[in-house]
Amino acid sequence: MAQKLYDRTAEDLGNVVGLEHVNVTIPDQGLASEFYLSGLGLTRDPYMFPGTNNMWVNVGNSQFHLPSRGPQVLRGHVGLVVPSLEELCERLNEVKPQLADTKFDCKRHNRYVEATCPWGNKFRLYEPDIERFGAINLGMPYVEFTVPEGTAEGIARFYRELFYTPAQVKENGEGRAAHVCVGPRQELIFRETDRKLPEYDGHHLQVYVQEFSGPHDELDKRGLVTEESDQYQYRFQDIVCLDTGKCLFTIEHEVRSCTHPLHNRKMVNRNPHQNNRHYRLGADEWDWTLPRSTQRLDPPQPAPEPTTPLARRRAARMAAV
Numbered sequence: 294m295a296q297k298l299y300d301r302t303a304e305d306l307g308n309v310v311g312l313e314h315v316n317v318t319i320p321d322q323g324l325a326s327e328f329y330l331s332g333l334g335l336t337r338d339p340y341m342f343p344g345t346n347n348m349w350v351n352v353g354n355s356q357f358h359l360p361s362r363g364p365q366v367l368r369g370h371v372g373l374v375v376p377s378l379e380e381l382c383e384r385l386n387e388v389k390p391q392l393a394d395t396k397f398d399c400k401r402h403n404r405y406v407e408a409t410c411p412w413g414n415k416f417r418l419y420e421p422d423i424e425r426f427g428a429i430n431l432g433m434p435y436v437e438f439t440v441p442e443g444t445a446e447g448i449a450r451f452y453r454e455l456f457y458t459p460a461q462v463k464e465n466g467e468g469r470a471a472h473v474c475v476g477p478r479q480e481l482i483f484r485e486t487d488r489k490l491p492e493y494d495g496h497h498l499q500v501y502v503q504e505f506s507g508p509h510d511e512l513d514k515r516g517l518v519t520e521e522s523d524q525y526q527y528r529f530q531d532i533v534c535l536d537t538g539k540c541l542f543t544i545e546h547e548v549r550s551c552t553h554p555l556h557n558r559k560m561v562n563r564n565p566h567q568n569n570r571h572y573r574l575g576a577d578e579w580d581w582t583l584p585r586s587t588q589r590l591d592p593p594q595p596a597p598e599p600t601t602p603l604a605r606r607r608a609a610r611m612a613a614v
């Protein structure tokens with residue numbers, strides 16, 4: 294029998310293979326540019342929506358979509374990885390005067406910087422951590438939502454059973470939360486609170502799924518599909534208890550197939566250090582990836598059994614043939 298040199302299960306993904314964008318509408322593209330581009334150091338997508346009706350902002354392999362309309366505020370926060378917190382704080386300090394008289398704020402904590410956009414959206418920005426966030430120096434490893442008490446188990450079950458993706462409830466100093474795998478080292482986190490939540494205002498997130506039709510059928514059976522967008526995309530917004538049908542939390546999901554025309558699109562990222570006074574030729578683009586180690590097991594060990602819901606479904610199908 295071949296020696297087990299690698300933990301193959303460490304590379305398993307569920308059926309949701311990528312969290313790509315978060316969409317919040319914004320009332321002022323100038324202020325949004327100051328915050329997302331000059332402050333956070335992110336990159337305006339150069340190809341899509343070049344005018345003032347919308348702005349796509351790239352962060353590694355993910356994006357923010359910011360159409361021009363009244364402000365929407367996500368009920369939680371977005372976790373981002375940036376190359377350096379020190380440089381981030383310098384940039385945020387520089388945009389303070391332009392963002393005076395808005396909800397803009399930034400605070401340095403031990404392991405992250407908390408930043409608030411001019412309309413109240415909250416971000417936690419971390420430095421690269423391969424163990425926690427994967428081999429990236431820039432990206433969107435998670436979106437965390439604040440949800441009502443007693444809903445985390447039901448939310449985890451919803452994603453496990455309807456989307457065939459790993460989801461489990463964990464507890465830490467900040468409380469009890471459902472952690473849902475939505476890509477390589479990417480999670481949706483649903484953290485319980487006893488505080489009253491603001492009304493849902495229509496913002497959304499977008500994920501890519503490998504098996505596209507199965508989750509659609511399950512959602513459709515329960516009357517949960519809210520939009521049949523096109524051949525490659527549908528939407529739903531209520532996460533429900535699978536026993537009672539009761540809505541546990543509302544957040545619109547734009548669900549795309551991996552055959553969607555925009556899947557695997559190369560995102561342009563800029564080097565935020567570049568400026569006209571200290572310009573380096575050939576250094577305009579930013580590589581958001583970090584080198585990955587081979588992860589070879591030392592000493593070699595028996596590999597554990599695959600445990601993802603998708604792997605179990607595949608095994609069950611194979612057994613039924």
Ligand SMILES: [Fe+2]
Nearest residue numbers: 316358499547
């Ligand atoms: Fe979208």
